[in-house]
Amino acid sequence: MTVGIYYATTTGKTEDVADRLHNFISSAESPKDVSDVDDLSEFEGLDGIICxxxxxxxxxxxxxxxxAWDSILEDIGELSLSGKKVAIFGLGDSSTYTENYCDAMEELHSYFKKAGAEMVGYVNKSSYTFDESKSVMGESFCGLPLxxxxxxxxxxxxLETWASQLKGEIPSLG
Ligand SMILES: Cc1cc2nc3c(=O)[nH]c(=O)nc-3n(C[C@H](O)[C@H](O)[C@H](O)COP(=O)(O)O)c2cc1C
Known part of the structure; x- marks a missing residue:
């Protein structure tokens, strides 16, 4: 009954946030840089994946x-992840990039969905200030924007609020 946390980063902020999230959900595995994953079938051995x-x-x-996420998107889509819960958090800048706030979450979301995963961790957009995001679906983001x-x-x-939400949505975290 294992939940993994995976991230990719260019300037280190997503790694830092993954560590801070882990403090709130210490029953999950320690965060791992996805570029260190040699074989993506590792995902199929988990109950839940937080990206x-x-x-x-x-x-x-x-x-x-x-x-590193970009080069494995197609491979993620080919995995068999039915019955797995997957949640995504995204790092962006809602001020400077307000037309494209956290756009990358939606792309990852679509490939995990293609693999049959049950997507969780959606967050209502009402507490955010931004103009456009590809990651908005209806009234919610398809994950947690930060x-x-x-x-x-x-x-x-x-992070604290989202961690509580995930504990309700991913039973293996409880
Ligand atoms: C050249 C550049 C382009 C960026 N483009 C976007 C963008 O389109 N949307 C967004 O929300 N944030 C954008 N950002 C902000 C980064 O996503 C943000 O700084 C993030 O925290 C970086 O995470 P990392 O340190 O884990 O790589 C951009 C930043 C830079 C410098």
């Missing part, structure tokens, strides 16, 4: 992250 992804390729339709550039004072409370 951290920043957005760098502003406005791109594909490979929005600009990190902004260490312009709203870092909100990150810890957002």
């Amino acid at each position: 951290g992804i920043p957005t760098w390729n502003t406005g791109a339709d594909e490979e929005r992250s600009g990190t 902004d260490e550039d312009s709203e870092s004072d909100l990150t810890d409370s957002r």
Whole structure:
């Protein structure tokens, strides 16, 4: 009954946030850089997967992250993840990149969904200030957006609230 936390990062913020999230859900495995995963079938051995992804390729339709996630998206889509719970958190900048806030979350979300995973960890968009995001579905983001550039004072409370939500949605975390 294991839940893994995986991240990719360019300047270290997503790694830092993954560690801080782990403090709130210590029953999950320690965060792992996804570029250190040799064989993606590792995901099939888990009950739940929590993924951290920043957005760098502003406005791109594909490979929005600009990190190691981009090169494994197609492979993730080929996995068999039915019965697995998957949650995504995204790092972005809602002020400077307000037209593309945390766009990369949605791309990762779509490939995990293609693999049959049950997507959890959605967050209502009403407490965020931004113009556009590909990661909005209806009234919610398809994961937890975080902004260490312009709203870092909100990150810890957002993480704590999300961790409680995930404990309800991913039974193996309880
Ligand atoms: C050149 C550049 C492009 C960026 N593009 C976006 C973007 O399109 N959307 C967004 O929300 N954030 C964007 N960001 C902000 C980063 O996603 C943010 O700084 C994030 O915390 C970086 O995470 P990392 O340190 O884990 O790589 C951009 C930052 C830079 C410097």
